[in-house]
Amino acid sequence: MSAAEQGLTVALVGNPNTGKSTLFNALTGLRQRVGNYPGVTVARKSGQCDCGDGTKVELIDLPGLYSLSAASPDEQVVIDALSGHLAEDRRPDAVVVVIDATNLLRNLFLASQLSELDLPVVLVLNQADVATEQGLKINTELLSRRLGGIPVVLTSAWKGEGIAAVRRAIGEALRARVRMPAVEWPSLVAEALADVAAGVAADIGRAPGRADVERLLFDSTSSVGQRLGWAAPRRDVVIRAARDKVRRAGYNPLAAEPLIHYERLRKLLEGVVQGGGNRTGGSAAVDQVLLHRVLGPVVFAGIMLGMFAAVFWLAKFPMQWISGGVDALKLGVAPLLDGMPMLQSLVTDGMIGGVGAFLAFLPQILILFLFVSILEDSGYMARAAFIMDRLFSWCGLNGKSFVPLLSGFACAIPGILSTRTIEDPKARLATAFAVPFMSCSARFPVYALMCAAFIGPLYGPGWESVVMVGMHCVGLLFAVPTAFVLTRFVLKVKPQPFVLELPRYQMPKPRDVLWRMWQNAAEFVSRAGTVIFAITIIVWALSYFPRDPAVEQRIRATSVGVAPEVVDAQVQSAYVEQSWMGRFGKSVQPIFDPCGFDWKITVGVLASFPAREVIVSTLGVTYSVGEGAEADSKHLQQVMRAAKWTEGPRVGTPIFSLAAILALMVFFALCSQCGPTVATLAQETGGWKWAAISFVYMTALAWLMAVAVYQGVSRLA
Amino acid sequence: MTPLSQLLPGQYGKLTSLNPERSVDQRLMALGLLPGMVLKLVRKAPLGDPLAIEFAGQVVSLRLTEAQTIIIDVAADCPIQRPRPQA
Numbered sequence: 076m077s078a079a080e081q082g083l084t085v086a087l088v089g090n091p092n093t094g095k096s097t098l099f100n101a102l103t104g105l106r107q108r109v110g111n112y113p114g115v116t117v118a119r120k121s122g123q124c125d126c127g128d129g130t131k132v133e134l135i136d137l138p139g140l141y142s143l144s145a146a147s148p149d150e151q152v153v154i155d156a157l158s159g160h161l162a163e164d165r166r167p168d169a170v171v172v173v174i175d176a177t178n179l180l181r182n183l184f185l186a187s188q189l190s191e192l193d194l195p196v197v198l199v200l201n202q203a204d205v206a207t208e209q210g211l212k213i214n215t216e217l218l219s220r221r222l223g224g225i226p227v228v229l230t231s232a233w234k235g236e237g238i239a240a241v242r243r244a245i246g247e248a249l250r251a252r253v254r255m256p257a258v259e260w261p262s263l264v265a266e267a268l269a270d271v272a273a274g275v276a277a278d279i280g281r282a283p284g285r286a287d288v289e290r291l292l293f294d295s296t297s298s299v300g301q302r303l304g305w306a307a308p309r310r311d312v313v314i315r316a317a318r319d320k321v322r323r324a325g326y327n328p329l330a331a332e333p334l335i336h337y338e339r340l341r342k343l344l345e346g347v348v349q350g351g352g353n354r355t356g357g358s359a360a361v362d363q364v365l366l367h368r369v370l371g372p373v374v375f376a377g378i379m380l381g382m383f384a385a386v387f388w389l390a391k392f393p394m395q396w397i398s399g400g401v402d403a404l405k406l407g408v409a410p411l412l413d414g415m416p417m418l419q420s421l422v423t424d425g426m427i428g429g430v431g432a433f434l435a436f437l438p439q440i441l442i443l444f445l446f447v448s449i450l451e452d453s454g455y456m457a458r459a460a461f462i463m464d465r466l467f468s469w470c471g472l473n474g475k476s477f478v479p480l481l482s483g484f485a486c487a488i489p490g491i492l493s494t495r496t497i498e499d500p501k502a503r504l505a506t507a508f509a510v511p512f513m514s515c516s517a518r519f520p521v522y523a524l525m526c527a528a529f530i531g532p533l534y535g536p537g538w539e540s541v542v543m544v545g546m547h548c549v550g551l552l553f554a555v556p557t558a559f560v561l562t563r564f565v566l567k568v569k570p571q572p573f574v575l576e577l578p579r580y581q582m583p584k585p586r587d588v589l590w591r592m593w594q595n596a597a598e599f600v601s602r603a604g605t606v607i608f609a610i611t612i613i614v615w616a617l618s619y620f621p622r623d624p625a626v627e628q629r630i631r632a633t634s635v636g637v638a639p640e641v642v643d644a645q646v647q648s649a650y651v652e653q654s655w656m657g658r659f660g661k662s663v664q665p666i667f668d669p670c671g672f673d674w675k676i677t678v679g680v681l682a683s684f685p686a687r688e689v690i691v692s693t694l695g696v697t698y699s700v701g702e703g704a705e706a707d708s709k710h711l712q713q714v715m716r717a718a719k720w721t722e723g724p725r726v727g728t729p730i731f732s733l734a735a736i737l738a739l740m741v742f743f744a745l746c747s748q749c750g751p752t753v754a755t756l757a758q759e760t761g762g763w764k765w766a767a768i769s770f771v772y773m774t775a776l777a778w779l780m781a782v783a784v785y786q787g788v789s790r791l792a
Numbered sequence: 793m794t795p796l797s798q799l800l801p802g803q804y805g806k807l808t809s810l811n812p813e814r815s816v817d818q819r820l821m822a823l824g825l826l827p828g829m830v831l832k833l834v835r836k837a838p839l840g841d842p843l844a845i846e847f848a849g850q851v852v853s854l855r856l857t858e859a860q861t862i863i864i865d866v867a868a869d870c871p872i873q874r875p876r877p878q879a
């Protein structure tokens with residue numbers, strides 16, 4: 076039986092950016108995300124690792140963290156995983172601590188804290204190539220001896236150097252089970268720890284682990300007490316007394332841990348590292364330009380403009396190829412199913428259309444992640460956040476919210492996916508929530524149709540551009556206050572300090588960049604893709620059934636001598652009118668009446684909940700222009716201009732009045748009409764709760780604003 | 793005794809006190825910023841906030857409001873402390 080079957084697990088831990096994920100990929104062969112940025116690894120990633128001697132262990136890539144004090148959910152996950160308190164995981168059998176060889180002291184702080192967990196440890200000093208470049212010589216043997224004989228391995232994970240040695244070291248650690256010696260606490264601090272341990276044992280009847288005791292004593296807020304079931308009044312008394320003892324030892328209880336650990340490490344590292352000069356020199360010179368007061372923002376704007384242009388325009392070409400391919404496939408498949416109209420429609424409009432619906436997002440996702448990966452791996456992303464932070468901090472977001480929000484103007488999906496680069500969970504969620512408000516490219520056809528059909532002809536091309544620009548600002552106008560309210564009053568998550576490492580600049584590796592693009596696309600297709608597919612099928616069914624052939628016969632019988640495409644369009648329109656969707660649209664029209672929408676627009680609005688751009692072709696169908704109408708269809712524009720109310724108080728007046736078209740555009744600017752966005756929000760926020768809130772909130776807001784605009788403008792006009 | 797927020801870019805000095813109650817300061821301590829350590833204000837962001845500070849061979853960004861209670865003993869003749877002897 077292999078070790079993995081016996082269930083041996085080994086966890087990878089370390090500071091963000093040290094190369095854990097790169098090492099993980101090298102050890103497991105199961106490649107995954109590689110980021111040059113703190114906090115990229117959030118989910119639990121695992122794979123099988125061969126220790127070189129046939130022993131197989133399950134390797135877990137844990138989130139990067141600087142210390143065990145559970146300030147963030149990521150840190151909490153690591154503490155819980157390493158102490159065996161994650162529901163789905165056993166306690167690992169060993170830990171591999173990955174360390175940046177160019178900054179041993181700071182990286183060893185975490186290792187030193189981890190020594191309290193009483194687990195076999197392998198120390199991996201990664202990025203040895205950079206250390207060598209900087210002229211650093213590290214005496215790994217001496218370090219190993221000072222750390223009680225634990226294996227210490229020097230690696231360059233991205234060059235694959237030292238990987239075999241890591242495998243062997245893991246095997247050895249599991250066999251010999253050598254621990255890293257724990258800190259020697261000053262006697263009063265040791266007493267205080269013993270007091271806390273005794274207090275816990277007395278109250279819950281079981282001795283707590285050393286690491287848990289330290290968290291209780293040293294952290295201002297710790298969930299360990301809660302997890303142990305150690306309740307407040309007793310707990311607070313014991314801890315207060317113990318902290319007084321620490322104070323008597325001359326330490327602030329909340330600063331004692333780093334002070335004592337760093338003191339230990341400074342001694343421990345004496346003579347271990349030789350050489351090394353200016354470690355921040357090269358990057359500092361680049362920062363002179365990239366963070367310059369004037370040049371910095373100019374370069375930043377250039378890069379962001381380039382990125383946006385690529386996502387917005389460059390992606391159009393592959394998107395056209397995809398939609399061309401999907402159309403060709405439909406045409407190719409349709410004849411095979413002649414004589415079975417229902418199946419034909421299900422396969423072509425439902426299934427092939429559904430696959431096409433999510434494939435269409437791939438080019439934008441791939442291109443955005445090409446940029447995001449390069450920005451992150453090169454070290455520029457942190458600088459971008461540094462430049463932009465001021466503009467976002469006041470509403471509870473941070474500098475890293477910029478890239479997601481900007482890409483939201485092309486498409487919300489890659490925008491939401493890129494919020495992964497934000498490590499503060501509060502800002503991440505608020506940003507993901509704000510992204511769908513950005514005026515994405517799918518809203519463009521709606522604005523284009525309304526402007527071309529009405530604003531342009533009635534008020535001239537000048538007003539057309541004003542309305543276009545205005546519509547692109549509407550979402551932003553609502554997104555910012557929404558984020559403000561969300562972070563200030565709604566989200567109860569503790570905000571993270573915006574302490575951001577500005578890492579050294581580095582040339583991104585094409586292989587890592589490509590891998591990241593692929594990973595994101597694959598994840599999107601496998602998770603959100605299925606939901607999008609399902610939504611498309613459901614909407615297809617709603618607008619296809621019931622399908623009474625009598626409807627078609629009646630129209631064909633009464634329209635002898637009329638051009639066949641006109642009759643086809645009328646049949647289409649009649650079928651939709653009596654489908655579930657049509658009936659539903661008619662029955663809920665009163666809700667949209669205050670926005671000035673007739674039942675045909677209402678059906679269009681409803682049908683475009685899965686994908687807002689559908690409104691144009693749906694209006695084509697309901698206004699009997701035929702399928703496949705585009706925003707620049709002169710015929711559709713003409714029909715819409717001619718459309719009049721046929722009943723109710725507004726009978727005889729045009730349906731598309733200025734008030735109604737503005738209301739319709741505002742509705743589309745704000746409404747959550749994108750199944751893929753909702754599915755992606757659910758994927759990225761870990762459940763349907765925030766996706767549902769976003770959907771309801773945006774839709775309600777859209778309705779309210781549409782009513783306000785329609786009522787306001789019709790009174791004024 | 794100057795708050796870090798009032799340092800000029802390029803100025804440096806010894807850290808005299810921070811506030812261990814705050815999570816920002818706890819994070820900084822975990823990164824190795826402890827009393828007595830030399831830190832330098834490298835630059836301010838183009839909009840004046842946040843700040844980039846350097847200590848123990850790393851550059852870290854910090855918001856202005858959070859730098860107000862970090863007190864520095866600005867010493868013009870104090871070299872930047874490095875964890876290792878210079879070659």
Ligand SMILES: Nc1nc2c(ncn2[C@@H]2O[C@H](COP(=O)(O)OP(=O)(O)O)[C@@H](O)[C@H]2O)c(=O)[nH]1
Nearest residue numbers: 092093094095096097109110111202231232233
């Ligand atoms: N120079 C150098 N860079 C590396 C090495 N290993 C990883 N990196 C880079 O360091 C960055 C962070 O790596 P990653 O594996 O995402 O780190 P994690 O945050 O600890 O998971 C990426 O840009 C990697 O390409 C290495 O051995 N040498």
Ligand SMILES: [Mg+2]
Nearest residue numbers: 095096115116
């Ligand atoms: Mg990682």
